[in-house]
Amino acid sequence: MNTQILKVNGLTMDFGGIRALNSLDLDVNRGEIVALIGPNGAGKTTFFNCITGIYAPTEGEVYLAAPGSDTSVSLKGLKPNQVTEKGLARTFQNIRLFAKMTVLENVMIGRHCRTKAFVLGAVFRNKATRDEEQSILETSYAILQKVGLEQYVNEFANNLPYGAQRRLEVARALATEPLLLLLDEPAAGMNPQETIELEKLIKEISSEGQSILLIEHDMTLVMSLSDRIFVMDYGKKIAEGTPVEIRENPAVIKAYLGEDVDA
Amino acid sequence: MLLIKELKKALGVALWFVFLTFPIMVIKVDPIERIIRYRWENAAYVAIVTFTVYLVMSFIKLRKLRVTADKKESKPSRNVIHSILNNKKQLAVLSFMILAIALVFPHFFSVYQTNVMTTALMYVVLGLGLNIVVGMAGLLDLGFVAFYAVGAYSYALLNYHFGLGFWVVLPIGGALAAIFGIILGFPVLRLRGDYLAIVTLGFGEIIRLILENWGEFSQGPSGISNISRPGFFGMDFSLETSIMYMYYIMVIGVIVTIFIVNRLQDSRLGRAWIALREDEIACQAMGIDKRKTKLAAFSLGAFWAGLIGVVFAAKTTFINPASFTFLESAIILSIVVLGGMGSIIGVIIGAFILILMPEYLRALSEYRMLAFGGVMVAMMVFRPQGMIANIRRTYKFEKQK
Numbered sequence: 001m002n003t004q005i006l007k008v009n010g011l012t013m014d015f016g017g018i019r020a021l022n023s024l025d026l027d028v029n030r031g032e033i034v035a036l037i038g039p040n041g042a043g044k045t046t047f048f049n050c051i052t053g054i055y056a057p058t059e060g061e062v063y064l065a066a067p068g069s070d071t072s073v074s075l076k077g078l079k080p081n082q083v084t085e086k087g088l089a090r091t092f093q094n095i096r097l098f099a100k101m102t103v104l105e106n107v108m109i110g111r112h113c114r115t116k117a118f119v120l121g122a123v124f125r126n127k128a129t130r131d132e133e134q135s136i137l138e139t140s141y142a143i144l145q146k147v148g149l150e151q152y153v154n155e156f157a158n159n160l161p162y163g164a165q166r167r168l169e170v171a172r173a174l175a176t177e178p179l180l181l182l183l184d185e186p187a188a189g190m191n192p193q194e195t196i197e198l199e200k201l202i203k204e205i206s207s208e209g210q211s212i213l214l215i216e217h218d219m220t221l222v223m224s225l226s227d228r229i230f231v232m233d234y235g236k237k238i239a240e241g242t243p244v245e246i247r248e249n250p251a252v253i254k255a256y257l258g259e260d261v262d263a
Numbered sequence: 264m265l266l267i268k269e270l271k272k273a274l275g276v277a278l279w280f281v282f283l284t285f286p287i288m289v290i291k292v293d294p295i296e297r298i299i300r301y302r303w304e305n306a307a308y309v310a311i312v313t314f315t316v317y318l319v320m321s322f323i324k325l326r327k328l329r330v331t332a333d334k335k336e337s338k339p340s341r342n343v344i345h346s347i348l349n350n351k352k353q354l355a356v357l358s359f360m361i362l363a364i365a366l367v368f369p370h371f372f373s374v375y376q377t378n379v380m381t382t383a384l385m386y387v388v389l390g391l392g393l394n395i396v397v398g399m400a401g402l403l404d405l406g407f408v409a410f411y412a413v414g415a416y417s418y419a420l421l422n423y424h425f426g427l428g429f430w431v432v433l434p435i436g437g438a439l440a441a442i443f444g445i446i447l448g449f450p451v452l453r454l455r456g457d458y459l460a461i462v463t464l465g466f467g468e469i470i471r472l473i474l475e476n477w478g479e480f481s482q483g484p485s486g487i488s489n490i491s492r493p494g495f496f497g498m499d500f501s502l503e504t505s506i507m508y509m510y511y512i513m514v515i516g517v518i519v520t521i522f523i524v525n526r527l528q529d530s531r532l533g534r535a536w537i538a539l540r541e542d543e544i545a546c547q548a549m550g551i552d553k554r555k556t557k558l559a560a561f562s563l564g565a566f567w568a569g570l571i572g573v574v575f576a577a578k579t580t581f582i583n584p585a586s587f588t589f590l591e592s593a594i595i596l597s598i599v600v601l602g603g604m605g606s607i608i609g610v611i612i613g614a615f616i617l618i619l620m621p622e623y624l625r626a627l628s629e630y631r632m633l634a635f636g637g638v639m640v641a642m643m644v645f646r647p648q649g650m651i652a653n654i655r656r657t658y659k660f661e662k663q664k
Binding site: 052054079080081084085089090096097098099100101102104105108110111112113114115117118119121122123129132133136137141152153154156172173176188203 | 424535
């Protein structure tokens with residue numbers, strides 16, 4: 001099997017005259033945690049929206065490894081739900097849970113693309129549908145246990161504390177059995193304690209072989225979690241490497257802190 | 264002790280009020296006869312009314328105090344209906360009772376009452392159908408009556424031209440309406456909220472205008488008459504029995520609808536609808552096919568409207584486009600909104616209130632729309648979730664290690 005799970009070639013996205021992404025290359029290997037960082041407005045979330053099919057990129061190719069084989073599939077032109085079906089699941093920067101559904105149901109929605117009962121199944125509740133429903137329940141509950149939300153099972157999602165809502169987003173994405181999990185600023189707005197717990201959770205998920213690509217502003221978290229880091233600014237990739245390399249990279253320092261006046 | 268104290272207080276208040284109102288209530292100067300009349304009976308009325316009002320008020324106050332005290336200790340109580348719905352035994356007893364009442368209803372009440380009840384039951388099904396589209400999937404549909412018209416006209420025309428019977432056309436009418444639901448669904452897949460409402464409103468009007476103006480097809484505004492009533496293995500009924508028969512058909516129809524809608528709500532598809540209502544982008548990102556899910560909602564909602572359309576045509580034996588105006592859509596939508604979006608029991612109660620109230624308050628019929636509007640505004644202000652808000656199913660898990 002190939003080691004690359006996601007391969008992005010020359011991804012470009014124009015909004016009218018603004019080039020939000022400029023010929024971006026990125027790759028994620030199996031089992032890796034890769035971080036995508038950059039100043040505000042660098043185009044990180046746009047990048048996520050492009051590869052998950054919410055935006056149609058102007059140019060460029062996105063390939064995702066096909067499960068169980070050596071080939072990869074192009075994600076170009078697929079709808080968001082088809083992308084998820086192919087194995088790319090994401091969370092959102094601004095939490096987008098289904099507020100008036102219970103915590104368990106939120107996760108059960110994640111199982112949607114891996115199950116298939118439809119109108120007739122729902123009405124007649126034949127054996128296959130009942131079994132499927134049971135398996136949805138069990139898997140969803142197991143995922144909730146994994147992220148530590150099992151005490152909230154029947155709670156409405158919008159009644160959860162903030163940190164728990166973030167975890168629920170992760171749980172919901174995990175329920176789709178993704179090959180690659182995209183986390184869009186999972187630690188945004190969290191207090192230090194919640195961030196530590198989140199770090200533990202991400203490490204735990206990763207230790208089970210889950211490949212992860214995350215956008216994050218919390219540098220301590222990024223440095224301790226990631227195997228590799230990509231740095232973006234103004235829609236361009238300005239650096240790429242291990243956390244140590246990135247920390248010393250002059251281009252990165254320049255992007256974040258500005259240029260020295262004397263230079 | 265408390266009671267005596269309250270009684271004494273109430274007596275004091277009553278006497279005080281009698282004293283205060285004495286000049287206007289009791290004394291009456293008669294300028295013609297030049298005498299003063301003392302209407303002592305009025306003093307008695309004032310005393311009695313004040314006394315009772317005061318007692319009732321203090322009783323309410325006491326209860327409030329007690330309830331807030333209780334709340335601190337026990338969990339916040341849900342309302343009565345929810346607690347009944349959650350208790351399987353109570354639910355079974357209640358539904359059995361309702362079923363029993365429904366079954367004997369036409370034998371104890373007049374034909375008129377039975378007819379009114381049949382109409383109410385029809386609206387229950389219409390409400391439940393629209394509830395799929397508006398309540399669950401969150402797609403505001405203002406042209407629901409179009410599907411109702413499709414069902415009614417498919418029976419009327421098939422009966423008129425080919426002499427097809429009620430039971431044959433019933434599924435055809437439903438299916439045709441479902442197809443129209445998909446036809447409407449396709450162009451509005453991308454629309455949401457207000458824009459969707461406008462397009463569906465237009466769709467409803469288009470169907471009505473076609474029926475009104477395409478004379479060769481639908482016989483225009485003069486409508487189609489002499490539509491045959493439902494038969495029962497070739498038997499012919501008298502008018503009275505056929506009204507009763509219609510009633511029983513609707514009772515069965517309502518039961519089947521509740522059963523199916525309930526199952527849909529708790530299914531994978533039902534969850535997808537609700538997710539779609541909550542957040543369309545997140546819903547797609549979680550792998551739900553927006554197109555398939557929306558079309559399913561539109562066509563299933565329309566299906567029920569089509570079935571009831573067929574029933575309507577068979578019940579009235581005469582239809583014309585005037586029965587399918589926007590007002591009809593508005594009433595069905597009000598049933599859903601008033602009862603509680605997404606809540607099956609809420610929609611049922613909403614339908615009964617909105618259909619039966621005008622029927623039994625005919626004396627006030629001039630003020631019907633006024634009252635209707637007032638109720639809707641009050642509802643939106645005080646209880647936007649509807650009379651009976653939908654509650655989600657809860658699951659229990661055994662603690663695993």
